[in-house]
Amino acid sequence: MVPWSLWEKLTTAPWLSINAAGQFVQWFNHLLMLIPFGAVIAVALGISLIRRRWWSAVAAVVIPMVAYSLNIWELFIEQLGWWLLIWLISFALCRTATHYLMLSTTCLKIANRCQFFWPLYVGLCSIVIFHPSWLVGVASALIALIPTFICQRLRLFAQLPSKPLEQAQMLGANKAQRMQWVAKRWLTPRLQNWRARTLQQSLLYCAFAGMIGLPGLGQHFYQGLSQGQHAMVGQTILTLLLLQLLLWSIDHAHKEVL
Known part of the structure; x- marks a missing residue:
């Protein structure tokens, strides 16, 4: 039988209080937010070290630290998690598409003709689905068309x-x-191996275009505009710039591996 004094200490322990429970939930949420960050950093560091892309490895560590120092950590991690999900889906699709389209020259020609319009299509979908971030979706679609055209x-x-x-x-x-x-x-x-590369690049551009139209970033941007809070607008722009720098560093590190 447990002594009363010991039972009282156990039942009144700090980790059983309401405040402690709230802190635990908050800590657990932060832990969940760190999962996509840790996955991206692990992949970026691993590939960068294998391929000896030292500056990519440094960027994978420094850019999130800059986001934390600029008080845009939560927005940065949220968008990074969305991007990781979209990137994994697009990577699986491009692997499948590359495998099957390489078997047919006709299908490959059709895919090369249609790839110019893929980013625009994804951008338009982001306008419809993630309203009110339609302006950001249009801008991302137009920006995504530029590198696709250059690749052509x-x-x-x-x-x-x-x-x-x-x-x-x-x-x-x-x-x-x-x-x-x-x-x-x-x-x-x-x-x-430009056949596989053009398909992969097109799908990655689609992922970038869809990422910018995701609800969190667009709503944050338009909320800042409507309320006259220029700090929120600046946070959105900084988040986009840091995300783009991080994605470029990761893409530069793994492009030869893909």
Whole structure:
């Protein structure tokens, strides 16, 4: 039988009080918020160290610290969790699409023609689903179209016929042909396996466009505008910039692994 004094100490322990329970719930919520952050940082650090991308590893640690010091930690982690979920879905889709579309040249051509409109489609969906962040959705869709268009142009350059520069000079090739050869030689290492790369990049751009239209960030932005709180607008912009820097560092670190 438990002595009364010991029972009283156990039942009146601090961890059983209402305040302590509230603190525990708050701590548990913070722990759940740290899960996507820890997953992204672990992946970024692991791949960065394997690929010896030291600056990407530093960015994966420094950028969240900057977000914490600027008092945008919760907004940053919330959007990072949404981005991680979308990225995992898009990564699974691009793996599946790459596997099956590589088997059919016709399907691959259709996918290459349609990829220009994928970010715009996702941006328009974010306008409808995540109102009132429609302006942010339009901006993200338009911004996402730019790198997709650039990838299309670079892919056309990479398909040019190539000859060694010395052989081209011996054959009396003009300057334009030599420049085409140089362009291909410079672009080819960056566009190896371009069929899989264009599909992956297109789906990642879709993820970026959909991420910016997510409700938390859009509502925070428009709430700051409607209430005249410029600090909230600034927090939204800073969160977007820090997220984009973090995503670029992670993408730069893992692009060769993908």
